[in-house]
Amino acid sequence: MRLILAPMEGVLDHTLRDILTRIGGYDRCVTEFVRVLDRPLPVRVFYRACPELLADGKTPAGTPVYLQLLGGDPPVMAANAHIAAQLGAPGIDLNFGCPSKTVNSSDGGSVLLREPERVYGIVRAVRLAVSPQIPVTTKIRLGFHDSSLFEDIALGIQAAGATELCVHARTRQQGYLPPAYWPEIGKVKPKLTLPVIANGEIWSTANARQAQAESGCTDLMLGRSALSFPDLAQAIKAQHAGEDYTPMPWAAVLPLVLQYAATLEGRAPKYAASFIKQWFTYLRRQYPEAETLFQHIKRLKLPTDIRQVLEGHSP
Ligand SMILES: Cc1cc2nc3c(=O)[nH]c(=O)nc-3n(C[C@H](O)[C@H](O)[C@H](O)COP(=O)(O)O)c2cc1C
Structure with a gap:
């Protein structure tokens, strides 16, 4: 397939x-x-x-x-x-x-x-x-x-x-x-x-x-x-394939979001905050942890502030 x-x-x-x-x-x-x-x-x-x-x-x-x-x-x-x-x-x-x-x-x-x-x-x-x-x-x-x-x-x-x-x-x-x-x-x-x-x-x-x-x-x-x-x-x-699979836990997803945030900060600093939040709007559907974190970042405008919050919640 x-x-x-x-x-x-x-x-x-x-x-x-x-x-x-x-x-x-x-x-x-x-x-x-x-x-x-x-x-x-x-x-x-x-x-x-x-x-x-x-x-x-x-x-x-x-x-x-x-x-x-x-x-x-x-x-x-x-x-x-x-x-x-x-x-x-x-x-x-x-x-x-x-x-x-x-x-x-x-x-x-x-x-x-x-x-x-x-x-x-x-x-x-x-x-x-x-x-x-x-x-x-x-x-x-x-x-x-x-x-x-x-x-x-x-x-x-x-x-x-x-x-x-x-x-x-x-x-x-x-x-x-x-x-x-x-x-x-x-x-x-x-x-x-x-x-x-x-x-x-x-x-x-x-x-x-x-x-x-x-x-x-x-x-x-x-x-x-x-x-x-x-x-x-x-x-x-x-x-x-008929194999068992354990989906990625939030602890493995958050570093990917941080990687995304860091790349955006370098490439498109003006839009970085809204793009990070945009990914969170999708992640909230699957991960309750994303919903909680979204509440903390939703009013932040600067990508560096968002990254600080996310890093603070990294395991
Ligand atoms: C925000 C957004 C942007 C999209 N942009 C495109 C696009 O550029 N080209 C395209 O063919 N389909 C686009 N689509 C449609 C998606 O490729 C897909 O067909 C649709 O979301 C249904 O699949 P899904 O339920 O897996 O999301 C877009 C969908 C969304 C939600």
């Missing part, structure tokens, strides 16, 4: 990709989306989204990072995919799932799911623009208003030559409201030959098992849960 670390704009940057892939269990990452409008983007935009391009397109742990593009114009998407591939991206991922109003109003993300032929056209153009050795993967939702076009979209993506299809098992309309409808993937998957990856609301090993059973997919993508349960990928792989 393969586990993929989801793209999460404004959350999962290369620092967190590094931390999470070092823990292990992930076979691939996908960058935050790079928004493509009407022209080829300067190379600095690609390096910003994917600093791993300077290191063979892999995290320091050796996990490949596919570069995600979001946009609605086939030739311009193709041109940008070509640049990303030239810069060494090990794969190109295409975003057809983003629900953001801003993104949708500029003709990208899930709004395209209303028009399966446009999705086909974008995938086809990108597929033809990069060497056949470079995977072109796609990420969709079940649909925009409802899932009535899901099968058409999936078959079109396959016909366009995509390497894989990842499905966030909800429509744009359903936003992020639980549950995720894994059985909807299960209805269409038997009609496809390309590998399909199930995504959405997989917070635990039990959820992973259920998502696999209901979607018919062995491969899964983990997003928010990768932040709340940093070794979930390891736990799922152990379950799959």
